[in-house]
Amino acid sequence: MLVDDDVPQLVTAASRGDQGAWNAIVDRYLPLVYSVTRAYRLARSDAEDVNQTVWLRLVEHLDHLREPRALPKWILTTARHECSRLTRAGRREQPVDPLTDRTLDAAVDDEVVEAELLRVERQQALRDGLAQLRPADRRLLELLAEDPPRTYREISELTGMPIGSIGPTRARCLERLRETPAVRALLAGESAAAHTGGDRDERAPTAQRR
């Protein structure tokens, strides 16, 4: 999914017992775990449960991660697994209506979840890409991506950059964001999927049942 240059170092340090490195790993990938629980529409208590399980498992597996660069993928997979386990358990507990086509219903739900998960993965890659930029580039993009958006005048005041150069700099920063290892890996994955006939388009509106 993505690579980040200092992730292997963080994993090594955490596996030596460095709580600071662990916290950095948590800060980086916690949004990924949380977003996965949102994709599965989990209730808050279930989301907390999944979150705890993912991190406890990671503590157990820290020394056994064969490829620290695969960490985000491991986290994503573990979170998905835990979420779908809870979702299936929840479904089983619901009274079954024999007139409902539950199989079809579940399939549509899965499609919605899958589309949402692709978005979650893209967002993590963008956050990682942002972290891989030079501080000045990152700062400008963060200001530009604020909600509600800041005016160029405000950004000029905050950065000392002339208003006239913000536009071109913005374009260059976004280009450099596309060139970060994290975003490049993402885009490469997506164009490969498109090339092989890409079985889905995460931007396509998906019918939501129920």
Place this chain on the structure above:
Amino acid sequence: MSAHPPHNGDDPLLAELAEARSAARAVPESMRVAARAAFAWRSVEEGLELLVLAHDSALGTDAGDVRAAPPDGPRELAFRGAALSVELEVDADVRGRLVPPGPGRVTLAGPLAVLAEAEADALGCFRLPRPGCGQVRLVCRTEDAAVTTGWVRL
């Protein structure tokens, strides 16, 4: 706002970046606290052999599913290790047996606190209260071995 027309894909990319950042801000603080606290288990695990879950009657065909209860009877679990294994029956409470049989000390722990402790008798048998929801693990110490199960819901 600007005299410079942006690259075609720039606006969507920036919009997605904004979404990505706001998704990160939406994470509840309690989850950050729990995730950071999980690291405390690292020191606990040092010197403990991590047992392998060899059997769980609740798993059925789905290796990841521990919520499904068998139709009747207590849930049975077996954790295997090199020097010491642990077998559990979970019903109204947790009855366990150390294998090979022998005395020892068994601790039932949640992610944040020790929930209960018990002594295993000469036959390795022990009894613990059944924990509520959430992940737990059993840490067992005998004269010859110190082991822990992985995280599990009982």
